[in-house]
Amino acid sequence: MAFFPSLNLVARRLGMYRSGGKGAWLFLPTSSLARSRPGRLRPFHAAFSTSAGAQHSEEENIDHESSLGRAGISAFKRAVLARHSTKAFDAKREIADETLAAILALTLRCPTSFNVQPYTVTIVQSEDMKQKLAACMLGPNSARVLQAPVTAVFAADLDPVQLVPRVQSLERRKRGLPEAYLATLPFSVAFLAGKGHLAHAFKDLFTTAMSPLQPMPSVSTLEAWSYKNTAIAASWYMLSCSVHGLDTCPMEGFDGRRIMHELHIPASRYAIPLVVSTGFAMPLPSSSPERNEEAKKSPRFPPEAVVFKDQYGHAYKGISQL
Known part of the structure; x- marks a missing residue:
C-alpha cells in the first residue's frame, strides 16, 4: 500500500483486513475482527450494498408468477403520462385528508440507501403558513404556493449518521437482519455520507486509489x-399524487434559509432541495392550446440520445417516444 504512507493504519481503523498480507483488502466491522476467520470475511465493496444480508432471503419469498398484470401496467402508464408541472392551481378545491394521508403513506415506501431514509416532508396547509412560505419563494412560485391547497417541503438530512441507531433497531425488530450486517451500517453510512470537505477529499482519494485493486x-x-x-x-410523492388524480409542481426557485426559518426546520442539520405544490390544475380557457393533452406534455429527447445498450453511445433500439 505504498501509494499512501499511512493507509495500512487507516484501513485497520476502518475495519479492513488483508489475509496473509497479500491480496485484496476485505471489509469487516472492527468489533468482529477478533472473532472472525479470514475465509468468512466479506469484500469491502459488499458492505456498501443496500441489500447485503437481506437479498437472498427476500428473493426466496418472491412469487415470480405474481404481477400487477396489464391493468396495473396500464394504470401506471396513465399516472406517469398524466403528471406534468402545473402552472396554476384551482384555489377553491381542497384535498381530502384521507387522500393526502394515502399519498404520503405511499411516499414513505420509497427506497433509500441502506434504508436510512435521510429526509423529512413538511406539509404546508394553513393559510398563515402558506403566506409565510410564499414569501420565501421566487417569482411565480409564490402564487403557486398560495393557490395550491397543499405544498410539500422536502428536507434532506445532512447528518444521516444520527439515524443509524434507529435504522438498526427497526431492521432488527421488523426484519431480523443479521447482526453482522447491522454492525456494518455505522461505518458504511459514515463513509458514504460523512461530514466535512477534508473527509470527502480523503474518501475520494482512498476509493480512487483502491479502485484498480477491487470495486x-x-x-x-x-x-x-x-x-x-x-x-x-x-418522485414517489408526485407519482402518488398523479395516481390519486392530483396535479403537482416541483419547484427549486426559493430561499431555503428563509423556508427553514419559517418552518422551524433545523438549519444546522437539513437543506431544502425541493418544494412541491399540490392540488388541482386551474381549468384552462377553451382557447388555450394546452387544453390538448399532447400540448401539456413537455417534449423529451429521442430515446436513442439518452438510453444506451452495453456501452455509452450505442443506442438502445425499440423504445417508444411517449
Missing part, C-alpha cells in the same frame, strides 16, 4: 448523497 463505492458529497435520496421520495 469501490463512488463517493458523493454529503449534500449530494442526501439530495439523491430525497429526490427519490419526491
Whole structure:
C-alpha cells in the first residue's frame, strides 16, 4: 500500500483486513475482527450494498408468477403520462385528508440507501403558513404556493449518521437482519455520507486509489448523497399524487434559509432541495392550446440520445417516444 504512507493504519481503523498480507483488502466491522476467520470475511465493496444480508432471503419469498398484470401496467402508464408541472392551481378545491394521508403513506415506501431514509416532508396547509412560505419563494412560485391547497417541503438530512441507531433497531425488530450486517451500517453510512470537505477529499482519494485493486463505492458529497435520496421520495410523492388524480409542481426557485426559518426546520442539520405544490390544475380557457393533452406534455429527447445498450453511445433500439 505504498501509494499512501499511512493507509495500512487507516484501513485497520476502518475495519479492513488483508489475509496473509497479500491480496485484496476485505471489509469487516472492527468489533468482529477478533472473532472472525479470514475465509468468512466479506469484500469491502459488499458492505456498501443496500441489500447485503437481506437479498437472498427476500428473493426466496418472491412469487415470480405474481404481477400487477396489464391493468396495473396500464394504470401506471396513465399516472406517469398524466403528471406534468402545473402552472396554476384551482384555489377553491381542497384535498381530502384521507387522500393526502394515502399519498404520503405511499411516499414513505420509497427506497433509500441502506434504508436510512435521510429526509423529512413538511406539509404546508394553513393559510398563515402558506403566506409565510410564499414569501420565501421566487417569482411565480409564490402564487403557486398560495393557490395550491397543499405544498410539500422536502428536507434532506445532512447528518444521516444520527439515524443509524434507529435504522438498526427497526431492521432488527421488523426484519431480523443479521447482526453482522447491522454492525456494518455505522461505518458504511459514515463513509458514504460523512461530514466535512477534508473527509470527502480523503474518501475520494482512498476509493480512487483502491479502485484498480477491487470495486469501490463512488463517493458523493454529503449534500449530494442526501439530495439523491430525497429526490427519490419526491418522485414517489408526485407519482402518488398523479395516481390519486392530483396535479403537482416541483419547484427549486426559493430561499431555503428563509423556508427553514419559517418552518422551524433545523438549519444546522437539513437543506431544502425541493418544494412541491399540490392540488388541482386551474381549468384552462377553451382557447388555450394546452387544453390538448399532447400540448401539456413537455417534449423529451429521442430515446436513442439518452438510453444506451452495453456501452455509452450505442443506442438502445425499440423504445417508444411517449
